[in-house]
Amino acid sequence: MSGLFDLVVSVARVAVMLAFTLSLVPIFVWAERKGAAYIQDRRGPNRARILGLTLGGLFHPLADALKLLFKEDFIPDGAHRLFYQMAPMFALAPALMTFAVIPFGPPVEIAGRVVALQVADLNVGILYIFAISGMSVYGVILAGWASNSKYPLLGGLRASAQMISYEVALGLSIIGLVMVFRSVRLSEIVASQGTLLWGIVPKWGVFVQPLGFLLFLVAVFAEANRTPFDLPEGESEIVAGFHTEYGSFKFSIFFMAEYIHMVVGAALIATLFFGGWQVPYLADSGFLLPGGLALGLPGALVFFLRIGAFVGKVFFFAWLFIWVRWTIPRFRYDQVMRLGWKVLLPLSLANIFVTGLVLLLIDGGA
Amino acid sequence: MANLVSSIQFADPYFSVLLLLIIAVGMSVGFVFLSQALGPRKYDRIKYSVYECGVDPFTSASVRVSVKFYLVALLFLLFDLETAFLYPWAVLFRDLGLFGFIEMTIFVGILLVGLVYAWKKGALDWQ
Amino acid sequence: MEPILFIVFGAIAVGGAIMVVTRRHPMSSALFLILTLFAVAALFVLRQAHFLAAIQVIVYAGAVVVLFIFVIMLINVPENKLPLERLTGFRFLGIMVAGLFILEAALVARRFATPGTPTADSGSVEAVGRALFTDYLLAFEVTSVLLLAAVIGAIALAKKRI
Numbered sequence: 001m002s003g004l005f006d007l008v009v010s011v012a013r014v015a016v017m018l019a020f021t022l023s024l025v026p027i028f029v030w031a032e033r034k035g036a037a038y039i040q041d042r043r044g045p046n047r048a049r050i051l052g053l054t055l056g057g058l059f060h061p062l063a064d065a066l067k068l069l070f071k072e073d074f075i076p077d078g079a080h081r082l083f084y085q086m087a088p089m090f091a092l093a094p095a096l097m098t099f100a101v102i103p104f105g106p107p108v109e110i111a112g113r114v115v116a117l118q119v120a121d122l123n124v125g126i127l128y129i130f131a132i133s134g135m136s137v138y139g140v141i142l143a144g145w146a147s148n149s150k151y152p153l154l155g156g157l158r159a160s161a162q163m164i165s166y167e168v169a170l171g172l173s174i175i176g177l178v179m180v181f182r183s184v185r186l187s188e189i190v191a192s193q194g195t196l197l198w199g200i201v202p203k204w205g206v207f208v209q210p211l212g213f214l215l216f217l218v219a220v221f222a223e224a225n226r227t228p229f230d231l232p233e234g235e236s237e238i239v240a241g242f243h244t245e246y247g248s249f250k251f252s253i254f255f256m257a258e259y260i261h262m263v264v265g266a267a268l269i270a271t272l273f274f275g276g277w278q279v280p281y282l283a284d285s286g287f288l289l290p291g292g293l294a295l296g297l298p299g300a301l302v303f304f305l306r307i308g309a310f311v312g313k314v315f316f317f318a319w320l321f322i323w324v325r326w327t328i329p330r331f332r333y334d335q336v337m338r339l340g341w342k343v344l345l346p347l348s349l350a351n352i353f354v355t356g357l358v359l360l361l362i363d364g365g366a
Numbered sequence: 367m368a369n370l371v372s373s374i375q376f377a378d379p380y381f382s383v384l385l386l387l388i389i390a391v392g393m394s395v396g397f398v399f400l401s402q403a404l405g406p407r408k409y410d411r412i413k414y415s416v417y418e419c420g421v422d423p424f425t426s427a428s429v430r431v432s433v434k435f436y437l438v439a440l441l442f443l444l445f446d447l448e449t450a451f452l453y454p455w456a457v458l459f460r461d462l463g464l465f466g467f468i469e470m471t472i473f474v475g476i477l478l479v480g481l482v483y484a485w486k487k488g489a490l491d492w493q
Numbered sequence: 494m495e496p497i498l499f500i501v502f503g504a505i506a507v508g509g510a511i512m513v514v515t516r517r518h519p520m521s522s523a524l525f526l527i528l529t530l531f532a533v534a535a536l537f538v539l540r541q542a543h544f545l546a547a548i549q550v551i552v553y554a555g556a557v558v559v560l561f562i563f564v565i566m567l568i569n570v571p572e573n574k575l576p577l578e579r580l581t582g583f584r585f586l587g588i589m590v591a592g593l594f595i596l597e598a599a600l601v602a603r604r605f606a607t608p609g610t611p612t613a614d615s616g617s618v619e620a621v622g623r624a625l626f627t628d629y630l631l632a633f634e635v636t637s638v639l640l641l642a643a644v645i646g647a648i649a650l651a652k653k654r655i
Contacts, residue, residue: 006376014386073405077414083520089394096390100383119386120379123617127453127547128383134555138527141562145520149416157566161435164442164559171449178456184618245416249401253394334492337438341490345445345481349474352452356459356467363460380538433651436567439560440647444640446556450548451633454622466626469634476637480644487648 005113013119021099024318025259026061032322033060039326064252071248076147079245083146088246088253091139095260097132101125102267103187105277105307116187117277117307125184129268130171133223136257137163140242143254147245155241159225162336166222166229169344173215176355177272180208190276194283200290202280205273211351213273215344220265222340225258226321228328229336266317270310277310437489441481448477499539506532517575519565523558530554542616 030045034057037044045057053059075081105117122128137160144156178184181192189205197203206213222229243254270276281289282305286297297305331339375381455462455470462469484490509529516522530553537546614620625633 003376010376010382010385014382014389017386018389069401069404071405072407073401074407074414076416077411078416080520083524085398086524088398089391092394092397093390096393097383097386100386120382122379122383122543123614124543124547127544127551127618131547131550131555134551135527137555137559138524138562141559141566145562145566147416153566157435160559160563161438164556165438168442168445168449171446172452175449175452175456178453179459182457182460184453184457248405249397253397253401337490337492341441342485349478352456352474353471356470359460360464360467363463380543433567436560436563437647437651439556439563440644443552443556443560444644446552447636447640450552451625451636454544454618454625457618458622458626462626469626469630473634473637476634476641480641483645484648489648489651 005111009110009115013117017099017104017119018096020104021096021260021263024263024314025256026065027058028259028262028318028322029061029064029255030058031319032325033057035319035322036326039323068252069249073248073250076149076245078148080146080148083142084245085250087139087143087146088250088257089139090142091136091257092253092260094132094135094139095257095264098129098261098264099267100132101128101186102264102271103190103276104267104310106303107187108303118187121185121187123185125186125189126174126178126272127184129264130167133261133264134167136261137167139254139257143246144242147242149245152242152244155244158333159242162229162340163223163225165337165340166219166344169215169340169348170219170223172345172348172352173212173219174209174272175348175352176209176212177205179352179355179359181205186271186276190271190278193275194278196281196290202275202278204275204278209273209351209355211347212355215348215351216273217269218339218344220269221321221324222336224261224265224321226262226325228324228331262318262321263314266314266321267310269317270313274313275309276313277306279305279309282306434489434492437484441484441489444477444480448474495539499536502532502535502539505529506536517577519570519575520562523561523565526561527554527558530558537616540616541611541614544616544618544621546616 034044036042045060046054048054048057048059048063050059075084100119101122103116103118103121107114107116109115120128140159140163141156144152144154144159147153177189181189183189183192193202193204195203197207201207243251246254281287282297282302284299284302286302287293287295289295451473452470455466459466506529509525509532512525513522513529516525530549534546534549534554537543537549
């Protein structure tokens with residue numbers, strides 16, 4: 001009986017997580033186009049309509065997906081056919097899996113059992129994300145190589161070298177955070193961020209690890225291949241990079257994977273550095289402000305406030321990705337590699353060193 | 367069979383990971399096949415040739431890649447391993463105290479020699 | 494259930510490994526290697542070695558195979574010029590030795606190994622770290638020297654071209 005309950009919970013959590021990430025893809029595709037349009041003083045998509053409704057162009061991603069689904073699915077002559085087909089799979093599968101360890105709400109009690117609102121509360125936590133997202137580099141390499149064409153090859157090589165370079169910085173930038181919160185389990189990291197620092201500031205990752213946050217932010221942008229690090233598809237030099245030879249729905253699979261990476265990146269920033277589902281000063285019983293003021297709230301409202309806080313943070317940081325894309329120009333490739341190896345890497349090592357010294361001082365004094 | 371099903375530990379988070387793995391791989395494979403099943407297909411030599419801005423390709427794509435990418439991959443491997451060692455250390459840092467701090471400083475210091483060497487030899491420069 | 498999963502992932506690992514050495518195209522070999530390494534990581538999970546499983550995927554499936562693939566692209570032999578590998582005397586000898594080794598491993602396993610049930614947290618990040626930074630400290634520090642040697646070796650080999 002309890003086995004059945006666990007199975008239902010497990011399936012439901014996977015379903016909710018996939019529905020959340022997959023439904024955000026068209027929303028952010030739309031937000032990207034509409035946001036770009038407003039930043040460039042245009043109107044953006046506003047034509048596709050269902051029953052006379054346009055909803056500000058929200059149907060465009062849907063129409064695009066349908067159109068691409070019925071386009072000719074071709075494999076260029078001279079491509080390595082099997083590898084060419086496998087590349088989109090390698091791009092999408094890891095993207096779908098990375099969200100699994102991110103908690104999207106506080107644990108809830110259902111039928112007398114405590115259920116964690118995350119697909120899998122793994123004891124390796126962050127390492128799982130690195131392990132799975134590390135696989136997406138094969139999608140890029142394979143796509144570039146299997147097309148047997150020079151622009152994809154160059155794009156794939158550039159992209160993969162860039163991704164592995166920034167993976168190092170990404171991994172090192174949150175060591176300091178792990179040192180402070182003493183765990184790699186994301187549920188524990190979020191729980192630790194619910195406390196206050198000196199009684200006033202929420203103990204969010206961004207306040208205890210400001211440099212770590214900046215390094216992580218830059219590395220996440222580079223990992224997701226977003227501007228200013230979108231060299232892999234620098235259209236001014238190499239057409240469209242690794243997916244030049246891809247058309248039809250296979251192209252949109254790469255596109256989907258990119259947006260899922262963006263959503264996961266936003267969720268990770270929110271979870272590690274901005275308290276995840278925590279709302280500042282909000283305890284289980286209601287608001288407890290530092291001055292001693294208290295405002296009691298019913299449990300259900302607190303629960304929804306917290307889930308809303310998580311979703312809101314994800315939306316904000318995903319919007320940040322879009323905002324930056326239409327504001328900052330693209331780097332040159334040598335600049336990207338120099339930034340990764342000669343700036344981010346030494347800085348993240350220095351961050352670990354300084355964090356260690358400070359923690360030693362705190363622990364020694366206490 | 368009933369025995370077998372009841373022996374699965376559904377509460378184990380790794381069961382959810384396995385479930386998700388199956389769904390994710392299934393979806394990825396399914397999308398690629400869907401794309402193949404739904405689209406039309408009409409062969410045309412020009413259409414199926416490699417993209418070269420509208421003209422015939424004038425060099426082959428089987429170029430040899432710069433050895434620099436190999437060096438980057440090797441440096442990546444090195445620092446990935448270092449990161450892998452740093453995580454358990456970071457979790458335990460406050461228990462290990464000064465002793466752990468010195469241990470890791472030596473470890474990272476030795477690896478930094480490698481980075482400095484690569485830096486000085488120009489393995490990190492791209493033109 | 495656990496024995497069944499163990500057999501499934503074990504079979505995937507062994508099958509993948511056989512494909513790695515028998516495929517003609519090196520890219521196929523590399524992809525099968527990823528499959529094998531993943532299956533081994535799953536075996537680690539089944540034995541509660543969670544941290545080891547994560548490291549297996551990050552370092553081996555994520556970094557070592559990338560290095561292999563870069564080498565494959567670096568050399569980039571056209572498909573029609575790939576060497577056809579035949580079953581020579583040496584290879585036959587290799588298979589024989591491999592068979593003997595498997596036999597030996599099986600005998601050793603039967604004789605000495607007692608498959609106890611590992612506790613849930615014996616392979617956690619904390620537990621592995623505790624062992625690594627106390628009992629196996631010297632091995633840990635020596636690892637860094639080994640890695641340093643690898644970097645200097647690779648740069649020395651490629652030096653003429655950068």
